[in-house]
Amino acid sequence: MFESDRWNESIRSMIRAWLDEDIGHGDITTEATIPADSREKAVIHMKEDGVLAGLPVARLVFHVVDPSLEFRAFAEDGQKVARGTVIAEVEGSVRSILTGERLALNLLQRMSGIATKTRRFVEALDGLPVRLVDTRKTTPGHRLLEKYAVRMGGGANHRFGLYDAVLIKDNHIKGAGGIRAAVAAARARIPHTMTIEVETETLEQVAEALDAGADIIMLDNMPPARMAEAVRFIRSRAPHVKIEASGGIRLETIREIAATGVDVISVGGLTHSIEAIDISLDLGGRKPGGERA
Numbered sequence: 001m002f003e004s005d006r007w008n009e010s011i012r013s014m015i016r017a018w019l020d021e022d023i024g025h026g027d028i029t030t031e032a033t034i035p036a037d038s039r040e041k042a043v044i045h046m047k048e049d050g051v052l053a054g055l056p057v058a059r060l061v062f063h064v065v066d067p068s069l070e071f072r073a074f075a076e077d078g079q080k081v082a083r084g085t086v087i088a089e090v091e092g093s094v095r096s097i098l099t100g101e102r103l104a105l106n107l108l109q110r111m112s113g114i115a116t117k118t119r120r121f122v123e124a125l126d127g128l129p130v131r132l133v134d135t136r137k138t139t140p141g142h143r144l145l146e147k148y149a150v151r152m153g154g155g156a157n158h159r160f161g162l163y164d165a166v167l168i169k170d171n172h173i174k175g176a177g178g179i180r181a182a183v184a185a186a187r188a189r190i191p192h193t194m195t196i197e198v199e200t201e202t203l204e205q206v207a208e209a210l211d212a213g214a215d216i217i218m219l220d221n222m223p224p225a226r227m228a229e230a231v232r233f234i235r236s237r238a239p240h241v242k243i244e245a246s247g248g249i250r251l252e253t254i255r256e257i258a259a260t261g262v263d264v265i266s267v268g269g270l271t272h273s274i275e276a277i278d279i280s281l282d283l284g285g286r287k288p289g290g291e292r293a
Contacts, residue, residue, distance in 0.1 A: 007144060011057065014141060015064050018103055027099045038094040041285040042101075044108075045086045050277035051119045053077050053152035054111035055088060057145060061104040066096035078115070078152040087279075094283065101281050109276035110142075111149040116277055118153025118270050124251055130258040130265055133158040135246075137268035146271045158266055166196045167218075173198075179205060183212035197244070206230050210237050219262065221247035228260040235261070 044058070052075055059071040069092040075081050090097050121132050132155045138146045147157045159165035168182045176182035179198055186196050197216035198209040203226070209217050217234060219227050227245060234241055244264040245257050257265060 010144065012060060012064060015057075015061055015103070019061075019064060019100070022103055023099060027095070030095050030098045034094050034098065036095065039092060040094045040097070040283050041089055041091040042097050042281050042283045043086050043285055044088040044090070044105075044279060044281045046081050046083050047278035047280050048083050050081065050112050051115040051153055052079050052081055052087060052112055053115035053149035054108040054145070057111065058088065058104040058108045061107065062090055062097070062100045065100035066093055068092055069096055069100075078154075080119070089285065090281075097281075097283070105279055105281060107145065109279050110274070111145055111152075112277040112279065113274040114146055114149035114271055115153035117274050118150050118155040120251055121254060121267060121270065122154035124254050125258055125265075128255070128258045130262060131156055133264055133266045134270045135266050135268040136161070137272040139271070150270055153270075155270060166190055166194060167199065168196065169199045170201070179208040180212040183209070183214055187213070199246075200230075203230055203233065206233060210234065210241065214241065216242040216244060218244040218246050218266075224253075224256050224260055227257065227262070231261040
């Protein structure tokens with residue numbers, strides 16, 4: 001599902017913890033109302049249009065609850081699906097299905113919400129040579145899943161954590177005594193294979209970051225006209241330097257920002273401000289209204 005076995009095991013470990021949080025010492029309602037030997041098929045279906053992300057995660061949830069459950073997917077992550085579409089079914093112990101239902105749906109709904117929002121931003125950039133990326137503004141404990149969902153929506157990932165890239169922000173600059181000092185200190189410490197990105201808010205800071213030897217310059221919260229001026233300045237001085245736009249970027253403004261000539265646009269709202277897609281699970285192999293799935 002993910003890039004490595006280590007990541008897959010990390011997801012399994014988190015699922016176990018989330019199930020412990022939800023189940024506690026037992027699913028009282030299910031155990032009281034459902035016979036232990038009851039078996040059935042349940043369908044998972046869309047209640048609104050959206051881009052899917054998280055079907056493999058839902059499969060893992062049900063497998064961790066009960067390895068004997070059979071999970072069959074009828075769609076793929078990254079696929080646009082319409083309201084009413086049956087995207088998967090689960091068959092086996094009714095107790096197990098109901099115990100895993102809420103966690104599986106919570107993850108599937110939120111991840112699909114992220115993928116759906118990301119796809120809207122990607123479509124707004126159609127035809128422009130710019131890359132849409134996420135940020136570290138993710139739900140604690142859910143970063144792997146949320147960044148995966150961004151990729152399923154057609155976006156790309158910025159750094160995963162504080163450990164895999166140098167990004168010198170305003171407080172680093174203040175603490176180090178300026179951009180030049182911060183870049184020099186980072187350059188002396190990191191491997192030669194690692195790049196240095198500097199966040200800038202003014203044209204003066206852009207010039208200082210260039211003089212300091214930054215590899216990537218972030219234009220943070222700049223109006224489009226000033227951003228376009230900064231892009232022209234950087235291209236004239238150091239055409240090899242990558243340029244990232246960030247800060248308060250909305251669906252309504254992203255195309256204007258892309259038109260300034262930046263290489264990358266980062267949007268924290270892809271993960272920190274999303275609406276979950278409505279997805280439901282129904283026992284009996286039927287969608288609401290009696291239609292056989």
